Amino acid sequence: MNWPKHLKARIRLKEPLKKHTTFKIGGPAEFFIEPDDASALKLLLNTLKRDKIPFLLIGSGSNILANDKGVNAAVLRLGSPYFRRLCFKGIFAYAGAGATLNRVSNEAKRRGLSGAEFLAGIPGTIGGALAMNAGIPGYGIGDIADKVTVMDYNGKIKTLRKKEIKFAYRGSSLQGRIILGARLKLAKGSKKEIRDKIRGYIGHRRLTQDSGHYSAGCVFKNPQGNSAGRLIDLCGLKGKRIGGAEVSLKHANFIVNTGDARAKDVFALMESIKRGVKNKSGIILEPEIKIWK
Ligand code: EPU
Numbered sequence: 001m002n003w004p005k006h007l008k009a010r011i012r013l014k015e016p017l018k019k020h021t022t023f024k025i026g027g028p029a030e031f032f033i034e035p036d037d038a039s040a041l042k043l044l045l046n047t048l049k050r051d052k053i054p055f056l057l058i059g060s061g062s063n064i065l066a067n068d069k070g071v072n073a074a075v076l077r078l079g080s081p082y083f084r085r086l087c088f089k090g091i092f093a094y095a096g097a098g099a100t101l102n103r104v105s106n107e108a109k110r111r112g113l114s115g116a117e118f119l120a121g122i123p124g125t126i127g128g129a130l131a132m133n134a135g136i137p138g139y140g141i142g143d144i145a146d147k148v149t150v151m152d153y154n155g156k157i158k159t160l161r162k163k164e165i166k167f168a169y170r171g172s173s174l175q176g177r178i179i180l181g182a183r184l185k186l187a188k189g190s191k192k193e194i195r196d197k198i199r200g201y202i203g204h205r206r207l208t209q210d211s212g213h214y215s216a217g218c219v220f221k222n223p224q225g226n227s228a229g230r231l232i233d234l235c236g237l238k239g240k241r242i243g244g245a246e247v248s249l250k251h252a253n254f255i256v257n258t259g260d261a262r263a264k265d266v267f268a269l270m271e272s273i274k275r276g277v278k279n280k281s282g283i284i285l286e287p288e289i290k291i292w293k
Contacts, residue, residue: 001031001051007043008036010080017070017292020077021061022123024214025263026292027070029056037082038180042155045178048074049153056292057178059128060100063216066292067263076178078127083180088113092146093184097127101134101141104184109198114189115144117197121205123217127179132288133167136201137222142167146185150177170221170288210248213256219270220253220285228277228285229253235276242269267291 003011011033017026031053035041048055055074058064083098088111095104101119104126108116118136122129126141130148133140142165149159157180166173205211220228232238232252240247241258243265248254255266274285 001053004043004047007047008040009044010034014070015075017058017061017064017066017075020058020075021064021066021216022214023061023065023216023257023261023266025068025257025261025266026064026066027068029066029071029073029075031074032077033074034077034079036080038151038157041076041078041151041178041180044076045151045153045155057127057131059098059125060123062123063128063132063134063288064290064292065216065263065266071292078125078178078180083127085181091186091188093186094181095126095184096181097125097130097179099126100124101126101129105198108186109191109194112189112191112194113186114194114197115186116184117194118201120198121202126182130179130182131172131174132170133172134170140167140169141184142172144184144186145182147183148174149180149182150174151180152177208251210250210254210256213248213258215248215254215256216289218251218253218288219255220273221288223283223285226283227253231277231281231283231285232273235273235280237273237276240269240272242272245269247273 014028015032016028018024035044053074055076058075058077078098083096085096086099087094101122101124105116105120129141133142147159151157222228229252237247238249238252244258244261245265246256246258248256277285
């Protein structure tokens with residue numbers, strides 16, 4: 001592979017994806033690339049296009065199940081300081097795609113800005129969260145995203161206003177473009193109330209979710225008006241195990257890696273869960289996690 005000499009990027013070859021996913025699962029990526037900034041990203045996209053190399057985007061790897069054989073593609077991560085930037089002006093937060101949700105939430109709290117509390121404890125980045133409208137039931141990051149700057153696959157940059165973007169439950173019209181950063185609209189609030197809200201969200205997670213094991217969070221989307229976790233639980237599937245993958249004993253919509261899980265174990269367990277829920281309730285569960293086959 002002939003990379004342009006002036007390409008400012010960190011390039012790793014045959015990089016194990018298990019190092020970059022919260023599941024700690026996944027074989028090697030042919031290339032794992034972190035461009036320094038937007039112009040390096042543009043040059044990188046042109047180079048990949050020239051050499052017909054497909055690419056995939058990864059944020060904090062918290063919603064990805066990568067297969068055991070790895071991916072014959074370039075995996076791009078916007079993790080350089082440029083993409084992790086975060087600053088505030090008045091009630092607005094300007095966050096690069098690689099800034100983590102926890103940092104955004106914490107920095108907003110420090111400044112007495114309310115609106116980003118629900119992001120606390122979600123293991124993700126601004127880019128990944130916007131693409132899939134991450135959040136909590138009834139509320140997603142799309143609700144506070146005011147403007148989003150994206151790059152198309154030819155390297156053209158555009159800033160979209162809120163009304164130009166469609167956000168849905170765990171999805172958005174931003175998929176198919178590379179999110180570079182966003183302006184989030186917050187509101188002045190009481191520091192104590194913000195802190196208490198954050199504590200509430202984190203407390204609920206600690207109580208109900210499995211943070212003691214490697215996982216990718218909720219595996220399936222909640223069907224309309226229902227909870228995937230409850231449906232799976234009602235099938236008595238908590239603790240069901242295939243290879244090293246197990247349905248969490250704490251939250252049935254989490255599959256945990258008990259130590260040596262392979263992607264194929266997780267796929268098999270997901271199929272078994274889907275069958276169980278379909279048989280019992282007639283509901284077909286849809287994956288929330290992104291599967292890299
Ligand atoms: N429930 C059970 N058994 C379980 C799990 C849940 O009966 O094993 C019941 C609970 O008792 C509750 C209901 O199901 O009555 C909902 O449970 P929970 O409050 O845990 O919320 P959820 O709908 O399962 C959603 C998001 C989570 C987010 C929490 C925040 C989805 C798929 N899940 O979970 O997001 O953290 O709300 O409250 O939208 C993620 O996206 O990765 C994720 C974890």
